[in-house]
Amino acid sequence: MSKDYGDYQLEEGGRGEAKEKESVSRRSLLSIGWIASLVSLIGPGLANIRYLFPNVLYETPTAFKLRKPAEYPPNSISFEEDRRLFVFNDRHGFRAMSAVCTHLRCTVGPFGPGKGATSRCPCHGSLFDKQGRVLSGPAPRSLDFFRLTESPDGRLQVDTQDIVSADMYFKV
Ligand code: FES
Incomplete structure (x- = not known):
């Protein structure tokens, strides 16, 4: 019984870890999603700022x-x-x-x-x-x-x- 209980505890503990792992991976996935969203916003934003400074070739005066x-x-x-x-x-x-x-x-x-x-x-x-x-x-x-x-x-x-x-x- 106590062994069963122990197994149960162990099993419960295992489920708890599994849930924890699952929640950690969800959290990681959410973080990755946020980072990807930020990159997709910042990238074009920086490209637009760069567009304000065109490539100009400054030649020496004639x-x-x-x-x-x-x-x-x-x-x-x-x-x-x-x-x-x-x-x-x-x-x-x-x-x-x-x-x-x-x-x-x-x-x-x-x-x-x-x-x-x-x-x-x-x-x-x-x-x-x-x-x-x-x-x-x-x-x-x-x-x-x-x-x-x-x-x-x-x-x-x-x-x-x-x-x-x-x-x-x-x-x-
Ligand atoms: S550059 Fe060709 S002869 Fe001067």
Whole structure:
């Protein structure tokens, strides 16, 4: 009897544990449900907030200042490597020529000394003269020249959106 009682107790205890396990699993299921609901609300909410900040590509300005004219030696071709630009200073005045190859936009190399100096593109070997003309390809066209002006603080200023002819000089 006592054994039966014990079994009964044991059985009751087992049922109690089973109920407890069942209630725990229900609780877990409820928690998972709540978490899933929150994620399904928060996810699209964050996506909508992200939508308010579009992917904008901030490009560098096309007009910028260079050095003061006196800082370019007479009869020189200065290579502004960070701007990918050549600044010519000769007896006619100043000119700014692009150093961006017209083939696939590599930066062309500096001009060597001498009258017939040329600039070679390191990527595929295009060769340019001081007028920007293509001496040998594969570059399809000449290098661009840009309008030069003087900024209020006395520096040369170039606008790479304003393309001019190779014989247009800026006189200080
Ligand atoms: S990028 Fe200059 S020759 Fe190809």
